[in-house]
Amino acid sequence: MQGLEATYHIESTPDQIGARAEALAIEQSIEMPPSAVRQPEVLREVLAQVVSIQEAEKGYYRVVLRFAGQTTAFETAGLLNVLFGNCALQEDVELVDLNLPSELLSAFAGPRFGIVGLRQLTQVHDRPLTCTALKPQGLSPTQLAELARTFALGGIDIVKDDHGLTNQPYAPFAERVPIIQKAIAEANAQTGGHTLYAPMLTGGPKTLLERLQTAKQAGVQVVLVAPMLLGLPAFAELVQDLKMAVLAHPAFAGHRIAPPLMLGKLFRLLGADATIFPNYGGRFAYSTETCMNLAQAARVPWGHLRPTLPVPAGGMTVERVEEMVGFYGTDSMLLIGGNLLAAGDSLLERTQAFVQKVAASVGKI
Amino acid sequence: MQGLEATYHIESTPDQIGARAEALAIEQSIEMPPSAVRQPEVLREVLAQVVSIQEAEKGYYRVVLRFAGQTTAFETAGLLNVLFGNCALQEDVELVDLNLPSELLSAFAGPRFGIVGLRQLTQVHDRPLTCTALKPQGLSPTQLAELARTFALGGIDIVKDDHGLTNQPYAPFAERVPIIQKAIAEANAQTGGHTLYAPMLTGGPKTLLERLQTAKQAGVQVVLVAPMLLGLPAFAELVQDLKMAVLAHPAFAGHRIAPPLMLGKLFRLLGADATIFPNYGGRFAYSTETCMNLAQAARVPWGHLRPTLPVPAGGMTVERVEEMVGFYGTDSMLLIGGNLLAAGDSLLERTQAFVQKVAASVGKI
Numbered sequence: 001m002q003g004l005e006a007t008y009h010i011e012s013t014p015d016q017i018g019a020r021a022e023a024l025a026i027e028q029s030i031e032m033p034p035s036a037v038r039q040p041e042v043l044r045e046v047l048a049q050v051v052s053i054q055e056a057e058k059g060y061y062r063v064v065l066r067f068a069g070q071t072t073a074f075e076t077a078g079l080l081n082v083l084f085g086n087c088a089l090q091e092d093v094e095l096v097d098l099n100l101p102s103e104l105l106s107a108f109a110g111p112r113f114g115i116v117g118l119r120q121l122t123q124v125h126d127r128p129l130t131c132t133a134l135k136p137q138g139l140s141p142t143q144l145a146e147l148a149r150t151f152a153l154g155g156i157d158i159v160k161d162d163h164g165l166t167n168q169p170y171a172p173f174a175e176r177v178p179i180i181q182k183a184i185a186e187a188n189a190q191t192g193g194h195t196l197y198a199p200m201l202t203g204g205p206k207t208l209l210e211r212l213q214t215a216k217q218a219g220v221q222v223v224l225v226a227p228m229l230l231g232l233p234a235f236a237e238l239v240q241d242l243k244m245a246v247l248a249h250p251a252f253a254g255h256r257i258a259p260p261l262m263l264g265k266l267f268r269l270l271g272a273d274a275t276i277f278p279n280y281g282g283r284f285a286y287s288t289e290t291c292m293n294l295a296q297a298a299r300v301p302w303g304h305l306r307p308t309l310p311v312p313a314g315g316m317t318v319e320r321v322e323e324m325v326g327f328y329g330t331d332s333m334l335l336i337g338g339n340l341l342a343a344g345d346s347l348l349e350r351t352q353a354f355v356q357k358v359a360a361s362v363g364k365i
Numbered sequence: 366m367q368g369l370e371a372t373y374h375i376e377s378t379p380d381q382i383g384a385r386a387e388a389l390a391i392e393q394s395i396e397m398p399p400s401a402v403r404q405p406e407v408l409r410e411v412l413a414q415v416v417s418i419q420e421a422e423k424g425y426y427r428v429v430l431r432f433a434g435q436t437t438a439f440e441t442a443g444l445l446n447v448l449f450g451n452c453a454l455q456e457d458v459e460l461v462d463l464n465l466p467s468e469l470l471s472a473f474a475g476p477r478f479g480i481v482g483l484r485q486l487t488q489v490h491d492r493p494l495t496c497t498a499l500k501p502q503g504l505s506p507t508q509l510a511e512l513a514r515t516f517a518l519g520g521i522d523i524v525k526d527d528h529g530l531t532n533q534p535y536a537p538f539a540e541r542v543p544i545i546q547k548a549i550a551e552a553n554a555q556t557g558g559h560t561l562y563a564p565m566l567t568g569g570p571k572t573l574l575e576r577l578q579t580a581k582q583a584g585v586q587v588v589l590v591a592p593m594l595l596g597l598p599a600f601a602e603l604v605q606d607l608k609m610a611v612l613a614h615p616a617f618a619g620h621r622i623a624p625p626l627m628l629g630k631l632f633r634l635l636g637a638d639a640t641i642f643p644n645y646g647g648r649f650a651y652s653t654e655t656c657m658n659l660a661q662a663a664r665v666p667w668g669h670l671r672p673t674l675p676v677p678a679g680g681m682t683v684e685r686v687e688e689m690v691g692f693y694g695t696d697s698m699l700l701i702g703g704n705l706l707a708a709g710d711s712l713l714e715r716t717q718a719f720v721q722k723v724a725a726s727v728g729k730i
Contacts (some may be wrong), residue, residue: 027648030501031527036707037501039508046503070534071502077567077594078531080617085528085594088619089649136395136402137436138411143404162396163450166443169435202442204602205570229442229450231596237569252445254453255619283392284454338397 003066004104005051006083007097009258010061021050021063024093027086029067046071062096074107076233076270088255096258098265105269105303108236113245113273114306115299115331121221121245122157123194127362128325129333130155130355131247131311132340134180135162141176145183147347151340152187152195154351158333159184160224161200163249173199173211178218185219198222198247202230208238220244226251227267239271247311248272259290264297267308274309274333279324282315288327295328311335318354325361334358368431369469370416371448372462374623375426386415386428389458392451394432411436427461439472441598441635453620461623463630470634470668473601478610478638479671480664480696486586486610487522488559492727493690494698495520495720496612496676497705499545500527506541510548512712516705517552517560519716523698524549525589526565528614538564538576543583550584563587563612567595573603585609591616592632604636612676613637624655629662632673639674639698644689647680653692660693676700683719690726699723 006028012020029048030037037043051064072078087093100108111117119125132151134144144165151159159180167173177199184197201211201223208230215223223242226249227235239246248267255262263277275298278284280291295310310328313335324334336354343350371393377385394413395402402408416429437443452458476482484490497516499509509530516524524545532538542564549562566576566588573595580588588607591614592600604611613632620627628642640663643649645656660675675693678700689699701719708715 023648029529030503031529032501032703032706036703036709038709039501039503042501042503046501071529073532073534075532075568075572077591078529078533080594081529081531081591084619085591085616088593088617089615089624089643091650136397136404136407136411138395138404138407164394164396164436164443164446166440166446167438168443169438202598203440204598205573206602207440207598208570226442226446226450228453229445229596229598231594231599233567233569233572233594234596234599235569237571250454251450252453252620254449254621255617259454278454283388285456338401341397342401344401344403 004069004072004082004101005064005066005099006095008063008065009056009094009096010063011059011092012061013059017053017061017063020092021053021065024063024087025050025065028065028082029071031086069101069104072104074104076236080232084255084257091256094256094258095261097261102303108269108305109240109271110268110305111246111271111273111308112239112242112306115309116306118245118273118309121194121196124157126330127359128328128330129157129309130358131158131160131333131335132156132351133160133162133335133337134165135337135341137162137164137168138170141171141179144171144176145179148180148197149183149187150347151351152184152193153191154348155191155193155355156195156351158196158198158222158247160198160247163200163224163226163251165200166202174214177214177220181218181220196222198224200224202226205234208234215244222247224249227270227272228253232266232270236270245273246271248275250277259286260293260297264294264308268298268302268305272308274311276311276313276335278314279312279316284314292327295332299331307331309333313337318350318357321354321357322361322364325358326364330362369434369437369447369466370429370431370464371460373428373430374421374459374461375428376424376457377426378424382418382426382428386418386426386430389428389452390415390430393430393447394436396451434466434469437469439469441601445597449620449622456621459621459623460626462626467668473634473670474605474636475633475670476611476636476638476673477604477607480674481671483610483638483674486559486561489522491695492724493693493695494522494674495723496523496525496698496700497521497716498525498527498700498702499530500702500706502527502529502533503535506536506544509536509541510544513545513562514548514552515712516716517549517558518556519713520556520558520720521560521716523561523563523587523612525563525612528565528589528591528616530565531567539579542579542585546583546585561587563589565589567591570599573599580609587612589614592635592637593618597631597635601635610638611636613640615642624651625658625662629659629673633663633667633670637673639676641676641678641700643679644677644681649679657692660697664696672696674698678702683715683722686719686722687726687729690723691729695727
């Protein structure tokens with residue numbers, strides 16, 4: 001079988017990097033001294049190989065390791081263990097890329113809706129999608145539903161929960177979700193629009209199942225999930241039979257795993273239909289290069305995997321819409337939260353301005 | 366309600382740290398400009414407060430924030446979101462400690478066995494426990510069972526799977542677990558000992574349930590789980606009705622969350638009976654201070670939570686047993702893997718030497 005290749009960014013020195021790369025190959029495969037391995041076939045077939053070492057910048061090296069695909073057990077947890085299990089605890093190592101052989105790639109179905117499916121759900125085919133968030137924390141279901149109604153009347157495509165909304169006493173999931181979904185349905189009936197509500201779904205397996213039933217009964221078609229908060233194996237299993245589109249949130253994704261790999265490639269592999277990430281120039285320190293690589297990882301052709309919709313967010317403003325559409329192109333969704341809410345009594349007008357700017361920006365790309 | 370306090374280590378400058386701390390308080394609570402919040406009670410009750418800012422070392426500050434307990438929804442995912450949801454993506458922030466008010470602490474049951482329960486299972490009451498690992502990857506169930514038998518004959522208390530063993534084609538869970546469990550039971554019958562086998566349990570909820578059934582049917586009493594690989598909400602729910610002791614593995618726990626907090630305090634809060642961590646002086650760069658703080662976080666008195674057994678591991682040797690026992694004391698478990706396996710044909714003798722050294726070390730503490 002063709003091997004699984006992973007690329008690491010390692011802090012080291014010219015005289016030590018060779019040994020450091022070998023040590024990493026051992027750590028992530030057999031995890032014991034090769035000299036103590038009594039089976040020659042294990043050394044031949046299971047011990048990871050150092051494929052290449054290149055100096056990346058002063059004191060840092062790009063190291064490619066090749067693993068036997070079968071050590072991943074062709075499942076999420078096994079793959080993560082091989083890629084970044086123990087070395088997650090070693091601060092000199094960052095995981096920056098991976099290359100899956102076809103036998104391993106075929107074990108993952110990827111997004112079930114993807115960009116095409118999200119466009120069908122929202123009936124938006126020729127422009128970037130728009131998204132906003134219900135916040136702040138502390139509002140009641142009725143208050144959240146009123147916000148949602150205004151956003152829907154303003155023509156937003158997807159109105160999502162703040163990712164912090166789980167099941168707080170002031171806005172329990174079972175109470176909040178049907179009320180918000182109903183408010184949006186009423187606004188849609190009024191406008192002829194197709195705004196969708198994406199409630200935040202999280203919890204252990206049992207809790208998750210209960211909330212999923214609530215969401216289904218309410219008619220929800222898209223859910224917001226933070227894969228790293230939920231656990232990646234649970235996330236991958238969740239999307240299997242979900243029949244709802246999945247908007248991935250980056251909360252708790254703070255590993256030394258490069259964002260284009262984690263939020264772009266890995267979340268796509270495990271089934272995110274859309275992936276939210278911090279836009280450049282906002283409250284987070286992502287560079288334009290990181291953002292573009294992330295967006296591309298989400299939507300470039302990759303085997304049988306459907307493309308994932310990139311969703312830049314975090315401190316964005318209506319004023320930046322044209323710039324964002326120019327940067328990310330039509331196959332994207334712009335998420336603006338606080339900057340809409342800051343309009344106060346003019347929330348509907350600011351929302352409409354956002355939606356119109358996105359529509360108008362398309363001819364200018 | 367008394368608040369939830371979290372301590373962060375932030376990289377900043379004297380003139381910027383005040384604003385940086387405020388921005389973090391906003392990010393982790395209301396996540397929108399306070400000026401845009403229309404409900405005064407949200408600003409009063411939900412917006413996090415900066416409690417203190419202290420210079421820690423040049424360019425770094427210790428910042429304590431106080432959150433409203435209800436924003437956690439009294440559940441794992443909500444707690445993690447509040448503590449480290451979005452700021453996991455901000456590289457200038459490390460989460461270093463937390464202080465739970467009693468209303469929040471009482472929502473978590475903690476370890477179901479803890480140190481006392483593990484001592485009952487292993488029938489070891491007056492010395493540190495011993496632990497080893499079945500490896501390398503690539504061995505068949507029969508080969509793993511033979512290793513396990515030798516370790517049990519040598520008197521090891523807990524023989525665990527290598528954390529990389531999930532469900533590989535060369536050692537499927539359903540085939541491997543009963544054979545290894547049986548080999549250990551036979552050795553116990555021969556020696557009169559009480560060696561336990563801890564198989565690695567992982568996967569999405571359905572897979573987990575299937576493997577759990579297999580383990581239960583085989584008579585397994587302890588499982589090895591990597592909480593961060595599984596997802597912390599899934600981990601917390603798993604231990605609820607498990608009726609098996611849980612040995613936590615640190616794989617994939619690579620956040621900017623201080624190890625004593627993550628592997629000591631948080632894993633204990635969520636129910637780990639024992640917690641494996643990289644020992645100082647091994648293949649990982651943990652300091653003696655980090656290791657001691659971690660061990661203490663796992664076992665100091667903390668509300669109603671049972672103490673968790675600290676399990677130093679990673680490049681340890683039989684030669685270091687006395688030093689380790691002196692450092693960690695009796696309420697610990699020493700995990701030595703590769704250094705035993707390196708004995709080759711003398712595996713039984715090296716295992717016995719390890720066990721005897723631990724027993725002999727007690728009088729010397």
